[in-house]
Amino acid sequence: MGVTETFFERMFNTDPSEIEILKREESKKIVPSFDPTYDEMGISWGAETHGVTTSEYRKRELLARSCTISGPNDQFIQKYPGCRESILWGLSPEIYRSRSAMLKIRCGDGFSESEKQLLHITSKKDLNSLPFVVRHRRCEVSTMLGEYGD
16 A cells, blocks of 8 residues: 555554544655555556656656756756757757647647636546546647658
């Protein structure tokens, strides 16, 4: 289940009337911060989104980590706007900016009000089955991959 034995025992042996909210420091000790199953799902989704293999997406993810630098108050700052996405798409910053602008023209700048309402009431797992979401994703991917020119 991706949890430590200690956490599982505590969860299993706690009476429902005695459930407690763990403090951040306490939860760090018994709740893992990394879930390999969730991570793999994210990698698969990212690879599909960017039209590459999972192996290629992992390489790009590693490269994209160089986009953020630590700023004041431990805030992360991108080196330049679109840095991470340009790397994930495998594009230079200039081409990424050009295709991003084209994306808004070709695919629209979002969804209609009725589509937004439908998005709001649709479960997360079913979002990608909505025809207008599929159409928008296809348009986005084909534009970013340059299938319509720059």
